[in-house]
Amino acid sequence: MKQPDVSKATMGRLPVYLKYLKEKESKADNISATTIARELRMGEVRVRKDLGSVSGAGRPKTGYNIGELMLAIENYLRGEKTTEVVIVGAGKLGRALLDYSGFGEYGINVAAAFDVSVKLPEKSQNGKPILPMSELSRFCREHDAGIGIITVPAAAAQKVCDELVKCRVKGIWCFAPTVLNLPAGIPVQYENMALSLAYLNKKI
Amino acid sequence: MKQPDVSKATMGRLPVYLKYLKEKESKADNISATTIARELRMGEVRVRKDLGSVSGAGRPKTGYNIGELMLAIENYLRGEKTTEVVIVGAGKLGRALLDYSGFGEYGINVAAAFDVSVKLPEKSQNGKPILPMSELSRFCREHDAGIGIITVPAAAAQKVCDELVKCRVKGIWCFAPTVLNLPAGIPVQYENMALSLAYLNKKI
Numbered sequence: 001m002k003q004p005d006v007s008k009a010t011m012g013r014l015p016v017y018l019k020y021l022k023e024k025e026s027k028a029d030n031i032s033a034t035t036i037a038r039e040l041r042m043g044e045v046r047v048r049k050d051l052g053s054v055s056g057a058g059r060p061k062t063g064y065n066i067g068e069l070m071l072a073i074e075n076y077l078r079g080e081k082t083t084e085v086v087i088v089g090a091g092k093l094g095r096a097l098l099d100y101s102g103f104g105e106y107g108i109n110v111a112a113a114f115d116v117s118v119k120l121p122e123k124s125q126n127g128k129p130i131l132p133m134s135e136l137s138r139f140c141r142e143h144d145a146g147i148g149i150i151t152v153p154a155a156a157a158q159k160v161c162d163e164l165v166k167c168r169v170k171g172i173w174c175f176a177p178t179v180l181n182l183p184a185g186i187p188v189q190y191e192n193m194a195l196s197l198a199y200l201n202k203k204i
Numbered sequence: 205m206k207q208p209d210v211s212k213a214t215m216g217r218l219p220v221y222l223k224y225l226k227e228k229e230s231k232a233d234n235i236s237a238t239t240i241a242r243e244l245r246m247g248e249v250r251v252r253k254d255l256g257s258v259s260g261a262g263r264p265k266t267g268y269n270i271g272e273l274m275l276a277i278e279n280y281l282r283g284e285k286t287t288e289v290v291i292v293g294a295g296k297l298g299r300a301l302l303d304y305s306g307f308g309e310y311g312i313n314v315a316a317a318f319d320v321s322v323k324l325p326e327k328s329q330n331g332k333p334i335l336p337m338s339e340l341s342r343f344c345r346e347h348d349a350g351i352g353i354i355t356v357p358a359a360a361a362q363k364v365c366d367e368l369v370k371c372r373v374k375g376i377w378c379f380a381p382t383v384l385n386l387p388a389g390i391p392v393q394y395e396n397m398a399l400s401l402a403y404l405n406k407k408i
Binding site for chain 2: 005006008011012015016077079083085091092093095096097099100102103105106107108125146147149170171173177179187189190191192193194195196197198199200201202203204
């Protein structure tokens with residue numbers, strides 16, 4: 001299992017820097033960490049650390065070259081090659097993720113969804129395939145699927161997980177509120193919507 | 205702003221304990237942290253700490269009374285009163301969250317969704333109202349909405365946030381990949397789907 005070299009918090013701020021730099025690009029060649037920090041209302045130490053994790057340090061006096069910095073951030077976010085992703089569970093959430101347009105900038109292509117209730121191939125609103133479970137193995141092989149997303153009910157999640165592991169996905173993103181058993185070396189990331197909202201609810 | 209007295213990680217494990225205890229309830233009256241830790245393959249220190257944050261400590265020799273422990277966990281998760289929640293942005297994700305059934309056990313009721321493109325009241329698949337934006341203020345007042353969920357595109361998120369703040373929500377859950385300006389004292393929690401998947405992608 002590769003370890004990401006930047007924290008999730010830093011990764012979350014990278015698109016913020018990128019958007020900010022895009023606005024500045026036409027107005028200047030260089031920008032200092034001090035300016036970025038002030039205008040984005042962030043700590044300067046944090047800005048230097050975040051940017052330093054994907055790019056070289058800014059030059060004394062001139063700061064960062066905006067074009068180079070943008071390229072470094074984009075390259076980091078996109079990675080070396082696009083990861084193909086499959087979804088198992090084509091309910092409302094599965095279909096929402098299938099058609100979500102925000103993954104591309106991170107070098108991720110959500111290629112298809114699969115569901116036990118789908119008997120004949122369908123298309124999502126955005127034209128992505130929604131296929132019977134019997135197609136999963138072939139599809140994963142042909143598309144070299146790297147990640148499997150689980151959006152089935154908790155009771156079905158382990159079985160789906162086992163199938164995805166057999167299909168040789170290298171990571172699992174699980175929306176079912178359960179704990180999965182996986183072979184060592186396959187990272188799993190849980191996304192518990194109810195828990196996230198419940199946590200916010202405890203803060204209000 | 206209230207601070208939650210348990211961490212998000214602990215909160216995430218509470219339903220796991222609860223499910224486990226439900227299975228044990230008919231078989232025994234008491235259970236030790238040692239047994240729980242072993243059977244759930246978790247560290248004993250963590251189990252004691254987690255359970256201690258919502259319940260008293262287990263008794264020496266006998267451990268926890270299963271029924272009492274379940275009640276303590278359920279009460280903590282549910283809170284004192286149900287929080288009413290509104291969603292702004294009735295696209296695929298907004299509708300998926302509107303009809304998601306997992307919030308109830310956390311004392312949360314997602315009451316309605318609102319969207320600029322909705323001109324006449326609609327119903328979701330599960331019968332929840334999807335209403336025009338012009339209804340937001342009245343609805344929030346009548347239902348004493350505590351949390352607003354933002355599932356509109358990033359460009360529209362700040363405007364929606366401002367409207368929700370005017371409607372006196374006490375917290376914001378934001379799925380738009382942006383950073384919101386909010387008055388102090390209103391917690392905002394960001395949920396960036398693309399970022400979460402991108403983070404997993406960096407680990408495989």
